Amino acid sequence: MSIIENHKTNGAAFCENPKLKARNVGVFYGEKQAIFDVSLDIGANEVIALIGPSGCGKSTFLRCLNRMNDTIDICHVSGEILLDGENIYDTKVDVVPLRARVGMVFQKPNPFPKSIYDNIAYGPRIHGLAHSRVDLDEIVEKSLQRAGLWNEVKDRLHSPGTGLSGGQQQRLCIARTIAVDPEVILMDEPCSALDPIATAKIEELIDELRENYTIAIVTHSMQQAARVSQRTAYFHLGQLIEVNPTDQVFTTPEHTLTEAYITGRFG
Amino acid sequence: MEMNFNQHISGQFNADLEAIRNHMMGMGGLVERQVANAIEAICSGDTRVADDVIRREDEVDKMEVTIDHECTQILVRRQPAASDLRMVLAVSRVVRDLERIGDEASKIAIHTLEVADNSSNQLCQQAMRYMGAEVVKMISGALDAFARHDVDGAIDVVRNDKLVDQQYASALRELITYMMEDPRSIGQAINILWILRAIERIGDHARNISEQVIYLVKGTDVRHSSLTEIEEQAHKE
Numbered sequence: 001m002s003i004i005e006n007h008k009t010n011g012a013a014f015c016e017n018p019k020l021k022a023r024n025v026g027v028f029y030g031e032k033q034a035i036f037d038v039s040l041d042i043g044a045n046e047v048i049a050l051i052g053p054s055g056c057g058k059s060t061f062l063r064c065l066n067r068m069n070d071t072i073d074i075c076h077v078s079g080e081i082l083l084d085g086e087n088i089y090d091t092k093v094d095v096v097p098l099r100a101r102v103g104m105v106f107q108k109p110n111p112f113p114k115s116i117y118d119n120i121a122y123g124p125r126i127h128g129l130a131h132s133r134v135d136l137d138e139i140v141e142k143s144l145q146r147a148g149l150w151n152e153v154k155d156r157l158h159s160p161g162t163g164l165s166g167g168q169q170q171r172l173c174i175a176r177t178i179a180v181d182p183e184v185i186l187m188d189e190p191c192s193a194l195d196p197i198a199t200a201k202i203e204e205l206i207d208e209l210r211e212n213y214t215i216a217i218v219t220h221s222m223q224q225a226a227r228v229s230q231r232t233a234y235f236h237l238g239q240l241i242e243v244n245p246t247d248q249v250f251t252t253p254e255h256t257l258t259e260a261y262i263t264g265r266f267g
Numbered sequence: 268m269e270m271n272f273n274q275h276i277s278g279q280f281n282a283d284l285e286a287i288r289n290h291m292m293g294m295g296g297l298v299e300r301q302v303a304n305a306i307e308a309i310c311s312g313d314t315r316v317a318d319d320v321i322r323r324e325d326e327v328d329k330m331e332v333t334i335d336h337e338c339t340q341i342l343v344r345r346q347p348a349a350s351d352l353r354m355v356l357a358v359s360r361v362v363r364d365l366e367r368i369g370d371e372a373s374k375i376a377i378h379t380l381e382v383a384d385n386s387s388n389q390l391c392q393q394a395m396r397y398m399g400a401e402v403v404k405m406i407s408g409a410l411d412a413f414a415r416h417d418v419d420g421a422i423d424v425v426r427n428d429k430l431v432d433q434q435y436a437s438a439l440r441e442l443i444t445y446m447m448e449d450p451r452s453i454g455q456a457i458n459i460l461w462i463l464r465a466i467e468r469i470g471d472h473a474r475n476i477s478e479q480v481i482y483l484v485k486g487t488d489v490r491h492s493s494l495t496e497i498e499e500q501a502h503k504e
Binding site: 252260 | 274276280346348349350351352353485487
């Protein structure tokens, strides 16, 4: 299927209380354009799921939201992405505090080769969030509790993070992300390396985190998108095809491409 | 929205969806014949046909259970979404209505045997014949609409259900007149009343099936809506 000419996103891409606003975002890898004119709001305290077939640009788009694409030399982003009204691609913006405000959890759990405690304490230390050892202990405990991991690791905070199971490691990474008190959490297929029980725990966690954070999640699992998100955005060949409330997308999608993808007709 | 059920990546999923739809259509065909035969039995007084309808009721029940099981299997194995999900839900609901139509057909047959002795002067013959023919048409109309994803066809069925309801009301008035004129006719009149009631219920079930066609095609649930509301929903883009 080819790029749709004069394409317009179906459904409701904009919302009333946006935390992040993407406007006419295009992403280029050298000459090659990967994302075409995407405009989308991500509402405060909502979970938005980004779905679509491999190579549709959903991860690329997610990585624009905290300038993760800056790490790729040939990558160039056009358009605007506003966090609380401020363009994050403005030359004055420092990416280090930006990535503390907009945290990211990756597909494979990637704990530092340090103790569980130091994994969590790393961010608060470099961002100067803790003024004393007591402060730091408190941040570590609170983050682990929020990530639903505290009870499992409280007696072995100084053993290596890499010694935890896959699901625990992923929750450790989530705890590490929330330790720096972000406003937005980006998740790039956070459960694809996990078993169903670990997945269920992460999904439960996502639902709880929504109270305090805004979350955008890229997932290959349609059931996961249906379970955790309030809105779902469908990407296809770098274009944003449809954004609608999740229950609507999975029962009566507006666009035939969305329908074809979620019913397993291609992807 | 164009729907094509033959393009899943999984061929087995295509086959499973095809199967529930075909089995539902097969069940619909049987149920439609059951109703036509029951009406034929009551109008002609042919007790053999009535016996046959009662005997085959079992088949209808078994089909309901089998198809419902197939729907469950698809839900469990495939977690269908969008039009596939609506197809499975609609089939599951339609077979329930078909089973109930089957029940009503068998009720008509049972009452036929009870009134068979004095069928020579049967009350409300014309109304039964007319309403009977109408509901048989409604069943096949609803199933056709389902097979063709034909929203307008489904609405025609809903419209006809209103006519059947009106005919039912007027047949009741006729029956009451008989009963007041000749109290000896009350026993027979009550049997006829049950038959008319069964036919009217069949019309309601055919209407329910049509509502599922609109759910399948448009994604809107129009159960318990008026004809005007259904028309509005069905023609919304």
